[in-house]
Amino acid sequence: MPINSVSMMTPTQMVNETKKLAAPNTSYQAQQTFANTLKDAIAKVNDQQIQSDTMTNKLINGGDVDLHEVMIASQKASITLNATMEVRNKVIDAYQEIMRMSV
Template sequence: MAINSISLITPTQITNQTDKLGVQATPYEAGKNFSNYLSNAIESVNNQQIQSDTFTQKLITGQDVDLHEVMIASQKASITLSATMEVRNKVIDAYQEIMRMSI
């Protein structure tokens, strides 16, 4: 059984995206790119949660699904949600730190 990565972005994607830019992006474009990245990341977390719920429902209704698949999907969803919450907490802490800075 292959072990799939649960990472939302790989280091090679980061370097490829910065290579494509070449020119300095405007603040609007940078904000739009960041917004798109966050939307995709949240959508990925949501898809993990939906997949976990689907497997759980299949198990409850007695459909043909292996218990280990249900548990793996549940743990993937849990880990991605926990990681997302930690990133959110760090972003909020950074924002609060910036707001405390004197100009």
């Protein structure tokens, strides 16, 4: 799996990517966009966890999988879960701070 640097993107690719992130027209659309983005992110974290569990079970059962691949998958799953938990904590802190504000 090759690693491509960000600078290899052409300017038209960057413009097309920013067009995809255009602001929604209504608050309902904004809520739906946010909800879909959140669901996708959580689904990716879940996929990492499932992949790690699957590879671990293959290793335990004597399947054709290398130890270093299992460890890499395990660390990826751990890092994504920890990052998700930190984002959740920051969101909760921000919500609590907003609730403490006097109106």
